[in-house]
Amino acid sequence: MGKNLYQKVFDRHVVSRLSSGQYQVLIGLHLVHEVTSPQAFALLRDRGLKVKYPNRTFATVDHIIPTEIRDRQRPLQDTLAEEMLQAIENNTREHGVSFFGAKSGHQGIVHVIGPEMGLTQPGMTIACGDSHTSTHGAFGSLAFGIGTSQVADILATQTMSLGRLKVRRITVTGKLAPGVYAKDVILAIIRKLGVNGGVGHAYEYAGPVIEAMSMEERMTLCNMSIEGGARIGYVNPDETTYAYLKGREYAPKGADWDKAVAYWKSIASDADATFDDEVVIDGSALAPQVTWGITPAQSVAVDESIPAAESFPESERPLIHEAYEYMSLEANQPIAGVPVDVVFIGSCTNGRISDLQEAADAVTKAVTAHPGLKVASTVRAMVVPGSEPVQKIAEELGLHKIFTDAGFQWREPGCSMCLAMNPDKLKNREVSASTSNRNFKGRQGSPSGRTLLMSPVMAVAAALTGKVTDARTFFNLSTTSAKQG
Amino acid sequence: MQATAAAIIESVSGRAVPVRGNDIDTDRIIPARYLRTVTFDGIGEHAFEDDRRGLAAKGQVHTFDKPEYQGGKILFVNKNFGCGSSREHAPQSLMRWGIEAVVGESFAEIFFGNCVSLGIPCVTVDEATINRLLDSAESDPTANWTLDVKGHELKGPVTVKVDMPEGPRSQFLSGQWNPMSELLSHLSEVEQVADNLPYVSGKW
Numbered sequence: 213m214g215k216n217l218y219q220k221v222f223d224r225h226v227v228s229r230l231s232s233g234q235y236q237v238l239i240g241l242h243l244v245h246e247v248t249s250p251q252a253f254a255l256l257r258d259r260g261l262k263v264k265y266p267n268r269t270f271a272t273v274d275h276i277i278p279t280e281i282r283d284r285q286r287p288l289q290d291t292l293a294e295e296m297l298q299a300i301e302n303n304t305r306e307h308g309v310s311f312f313g314a315k316s317g318h319q320g321i322v323h324v325i326g327p328e329m330g331l332t333q334p335g336m337t338i339a340c341g342d343s344h345t346s347t348h349g350a351f352g353s354l355a356f357g358i359g360t361s362q363v364a365d366i367l368a369t370q371t372m373s374l375g376r377l378k379v380r381r382i383t384v385t386g387k388l389a390p391g392v393y394a395k396d397v398i399l400a401i402i403r404k405l406g407v408n409g410g411v412g413h414a415y416e417y418a419g420p421v422i423e424a425m426s427m428e429e430r431m432t433l434c435n436m437s438i439e440g441g442a443r444i445g446y447v448n449p450d451e452t453t454y455a456y457l458k459g460r461e462y463a464p465k466g467a468d469w470d471k472a473v474a475y476w477k478s479i480a481s482d483a484d485a486t487f488d489d490e491v492v493i494d495g496s497a498l499a500p501q502v503t504w505g506i507t508p509a510q511s512v513a514v515d516e517s518i519p520a521a522e523s524f525p526e527s528e529r530p531l532i533h534e535a536y537e538y539m540s541l542e543a544n545q546p547i548a549g550v551p552v553d554v555v556f557i558g559s560c561t562n563g564r565i566s567d568l569q570e571a572a573d574a575v576t577k578a579v580t581a582h583p584g585l586k587v588a589s590t591v592r593a594m595v596v597p598g599s600e601p602v603q604k605i606a607e608e609l610g611l612h613k614i615f616t617d618a619g620f621q622w623r624e625p626g627c628s629m630c631l632a633m634n635p636d637k638l639k640n641r642e643v644s645a646s647t648s649n650r651n652f653k654g655r656q657g658s659p660s661g662r663t664l665l666m667s668p669v670m671a672v673a674a675a676l677t678g679k680v681t682d683a684r685t686f687f688n689l690s691t692t693s694a695k696q697g
Numbered sequence: 698m699q700a701t702a703a704a705i706i707e708s709v710s711g712r713a714v715p716v717r718g719n720d721i722d723t724d725r726i727i728p729a730r731y732l733r734t735v736t737f738d739g740i741g742e743h744a745f746e747d748d749r750r751g752l753a754a755k756g757q758v759h760t761f762d763k764p765e766y767q768g769g770k771i772l773f774v775n776k777n778f779g780c781g782s783s784r785e786h787a788p789q790s791l792m793r794w795g796i797e798a799v800v801g802e803s804f805a806e807i808f809f810g811n812c813v814s815l816g817i818p819c820v821t822v823d824e825a826t827i828n829r830l831l832d833s834a835e836s837d838p839t840a841n842w843t844l845d846v847k848g849h850e851l852k853g854p855v856t857v858k859v860d861m862p863e864g865p866r867s868q869f870l871s872g873q874w875n876p877m878s879e880l881l882s883h884l885s886e887v888e889q890v891a892d893n894l895p896y897v898s899g900k901w
């Protein structure tokens with residue numbers, strides 16, 4: 213009987229069986245950011261411990277960093293942010309850990325920079341004090357979001373205590389229609405399985421739609437596994453994975469490359485691997501998704517209406533009513549046409565170069581069809597690259613000009629308005645069309661602010677029209693090629 | 698940060714604090730603006746802050762603000778409590794407010810794990826039972842409850858069986874809920890495993 217990737221990689225990393233019955237598991241790559249690490253470093257200091265493998269530990273600053281150049285002057289005006297930045301600078305220096313700060317050429321959202329430097333590779337165990345660490349599963353690694361106590365465990369021992377997960381294979385069949393992206397696939401999966409449908413599970417994503425995805429799309433997909441309650445999500449490595457990694461700074465080189473590829477092939481799920489559960493989704497039937505509520509499962513296709521509470525099981529109805537009230541939306545109201553005040557394109561879900569390229573292409577298409585078209589006068593729209601390399605490539609390609617000419621703001625890299633720990637925030641009851649991953653109450657910096665999650669191209673359509681708009685018709689994306697797959 | 702010399706946790710006794718609602722996420726437990734700190738000091742007072750303010754603006758009162766629930770130790774919640782981010786600030790804020798144990802229908806996985814590391818047992822009961830417990834804690838805030846981790850039981854005005862996976866349960870009962878000391882005792886095995894992993898050793 214074959215094994216799946218989760219089983220193979222987990223087994224290779226087990227160090228010991230703990231007295232609790234849990235496993236002590238080696239974490240091969242530890243990524244660190246400024247929000248969840250200072251208390252862990254303080255604990256090491258209290259106990260007189262050192263970082264066990266500083267060369268397997270990499271740090272950056274992303275959550276609190278301002279995205280306007282003038283606000284990046286040191287010391288940062290925000291004294292709390294400055295204190296956090298100094299803490300990670302000092303902690304990484306003291307322990308000999310690489311730190312990618314602003315203007316290092318590699319600063320950015322931790323889940324964007326790991327893959328783009330080639331740090332993230334198949335067959336690894338990866339951890340970071342951040343739930344969206346699941347992103348790195350796109351390469352066929354087991355990537356865990358952890359809390360600060362576990363950050364301290366890994367700093368001190370390069371291991372953490374873990375139980376075994378069940379593995380659910382989610383197969384997406386068919387071919388995505390034009391205007392439908394990885395973001396729509398994962399939102400549809402979460403809508404179907406629920407925000408806690410994945411508890412106790414790793415999600416293995418498979419099938420023709422996943423195989424056809426680029427690495428960046430796979431990252432978008434795996435990124436939001438956690439929003440579906442899964443502990444981790446992954447895609448088996450394949451030629452797309454190897455082609456992405458080849459030549460990247462930390463990828464194996466020369467003779468090692470071929471050996472590495474052979475190793476990576478060996479850890480992929482066997483053809484006869486078994487799974488604890490299987491779910492099949494028809495990718496050809498998917499439309500662009502938009503969330504209307506306060507959890508990522510509360511989404512509809514852009515051409516649908518907001519569902520009636522009666523269509524949900526009774527136990528879920530209180531949350532549905534809470535969502536109507538918080539969002540000021542009503543049952544049976546079409547989601548298309550809901551006005552938006554802010555558009556945010558960025559985050560570890562959709563702040564990579566392919567996302568910005570798709571968004572810029574959409575802008576170009578609209579401006580070509582309607583010369584002079586700009587971001588709606590009622591809308592504040594910002595594009596925030598996920599990292600310094602993304603920013604650099606986008607500027608070399610002239611994408612920033614396409615955005616700024618159309619009235620979008622072009623910012624410096626960071627998490628920005630995904631969770632608004634820096635100055636980028638919603639005000640009051642503003643509605644945001646956001647390419648990020650969480651539409652929780654208050655998530656984008658105003659305790660009463662509202663978030664509609666969607667793909668970058670849908671966000672561009674919302675920016676240009678000032679309301680939720682079906683990108684397929686707005687950008688005249690042909691639907692004919694969809695049926696061929 | 699908790700003391701590292703962990704104590705055995707067999708039971709938690711105290712008054713209950715009911716907080717109703719499915720899918721209460723970590724942004725609601727502790728809003729992101731209170732993560733702008735290099736310590737966990739003082740975050741207890743900000744637990745559920747936006748929910749508390751939101752209710753106050755509507756002339757209602759969150760249980761964390763009601764005098765009768767001050768000093769309560771056992772939190773009663775519904776389904777998928779603690780979903781969202783991995784921030785340990787969430788259980789830290791509840792712990793620093795005074796919560797020592799949580800009873801609910803289900804918990805998000807990272808939140809549950811963070812609670813284990815802090816010595817906060819989280820146990821589950823079914824939907825009908827949690828609703829009975831919430832009703833009871835609302836009608837009689839003064840009642841005393843005992844969560845018996847060892848005996849799989851919650852005793853109080855209503856006495857019910859509770860569930861907790863065996864791994865974490867034995868961690869509480871053995872005092873090993875913070876695993877760092879045990880992890881540190883295996884460092885030579887860590888080096889062996891690391892040496893056998895080509896990407897760590899560099900020996901492809």
Ligand code: SF4
Nearest residue numbers: 344559560627630631
């Ligand atoms: S972009 Fe958002 S979700 Fe991603 S790491 Fe930053 S804050 Fe977290």
